Amino acid sequence: MDNSRSHLIKTLDIILIIGDPDITEEKMEALVAISTYLENETKIPKEACGARMGEPGEFLAYMATMTVDFLVIVLPILLFLTVLAEWTQICAILLMLVLLFSIAAKRFISSHYSLGGGTNSLRTNISSYRVSMMIVTCLCILAVDFQIFPRRYAKTETYGTSLMDLGVGSFVLGNALVSHQARNIASMKWKTALKSTSPLILLGFGRLVFTAGVDYQVHVGEYGVQWNFFFTLAAVSILTPIVNLPPQYCGILGSLILIGHQSCLMNGLNMYLLSDKRGLDFISQNKEGFFSIFGYWGIYLTGVQLGNYLFFGNHSTTMWRSNKWARTRVWILSLLFWLLTVFLDRHVERVSRRMCNLAYVTLVLAQNLQVLGILMLSDYIPASETSVLEKAFDRNLLGSFLLANILTGLVNLYADTLFASSARALVILVIYSFTLSAVTGLMDLYGIRLKFW
Helix, strand or coil: CHHHHHHHHHHHHHHHHHCCCCCCHHHHHHHHHHHHHHHHHCCCCHHHHHHHCCCHHHHHHHHHHHHHHHHHHHHHHHHHHCCCHHHHHHHHHHHHHHHHHHHHHHHHHCCCCCCCCCHHHHHHHHHHHHHHHHHHHHHHHHHCCCCCCCHHHCCCCCCCCCCHHHHHHHHHHHHHHCCCCCCCCCCCCHHHHHHHCHHHHHHHHHHHHHHHHCCCCCCCCCCCCCCCHHHHHHHHHHHHHHHCCCHHHHHHHHHHHHHHHHHHHHHHHHHHHHCCCCCCCHHHHCHHHHHHHHHHHHHHHHHHHHHHHHHHCCCCCCCCCCHHHHHHHHHHHHHHHHHHHHHHHHHCCCCCCCCCCHHHHHHHHHHHHHHHHHHHHHHHCCCCCCCHHHHHHHCCHHHHHHHHHHHHHHHHHHCCHHHCCHHHHHHHHHHHHHHHHHHHHHHHHCCCCCCCC
16 A cells, blocks of 8 residues: 555656646646645654554653643643633633743743744644544533533523533534535535445444433433434535535525524424424424534535635635634634624524524534634744644544543443532543543554544
8 A cells, every 4th residue: 555655656746747738737736735645644653653563662652642641631621621610710811821921931032933824833723623622522421421510511401502512513613614625625426425424324323222222311302312413414414415516605505504494493493393292203203403404504514615715715625824814814703703693692593502593503603713713823832732632633533522422321331420429520530531532542543543524
């Protein structure tokens, strides 16, 4: 495999050197990108090379680094979600002051410091945003089962907002921003999309069988009786290639879908979805999951156009915007979506994750763009580097989420989470989060990737 890649790289280089009168500027950019990508892909990471060649020193050094990353990244997030929840604002202010002091000190010491704004910085910031979203999601899905987790963070029943309400919408948007469609890469046919998303469908059925087999607690008001998160992802992934629109127009279609969905909600669909009455047919049994697909599909299509506009440009499959250019527009769009959310929540319909209405969609867009905008300010921190833990999660987002679901199920099988003391709950959550981080790191170390979407 590596030899064939090497030959392909050489062939591309020869084409670029000799020249071809039929090669346009856009084709030339694509060839350069493919050559660079393949060259990078053929390089075996130092850590993986050491582990596979039987050098325990490299493996121990990698795991030690992973442990330090866990202590300074994951553990503080876990504490702020549980025992330090009441001190979050004060700690955030103190952390902000420390960061400002650190930035000032490093910029004063380093006379050669320059503010980053290149494509690598933008790529890193987007990865950081997606990883932070995934880590918080993985921690919350187990922590919510314990009393140590504040109820204000748990999912709302009908209307309202909470931290966990943002989970599914953020996951869909995070994938849309860097999807093939956003990068102007030719989209697959719906038959191919169905085949590529078959693992998600299998995961959905697997979760259904598992929860039914062990009598696992499932809140039917979230998705329905048989529906779950994986079915929603699969549905959105299958629907998108059917329309096969350029990314510049996906947002328009997404807006039309969202407006149509909101109109149906205001004409009686919302009462049907909020009702506890269910028929015997499949749609009635899973009405929340089925009808919310249109809202999540609208999020995805809107995210495709935003990703194309903010990060990739309208006429290039390979080029990334500069971080400075994108940062300004991300903050402007975040502010506009926040204003739109306030307006919709007060004058149209209150935010509802259960129905995935228009106000919920704009809330997801506003909150996620705000988080991304904050992470983009990392350019002001001199000599900042990406942690090993972040790289591991970034290369296996869906794999880490699947692992978190498995670990959550195991914990609920063997522990009485509802009546666990605060001390016992915290110990279980620390072990769970460390296991998740360590296994994700090992998966990255040995090149295991789970990427279906």
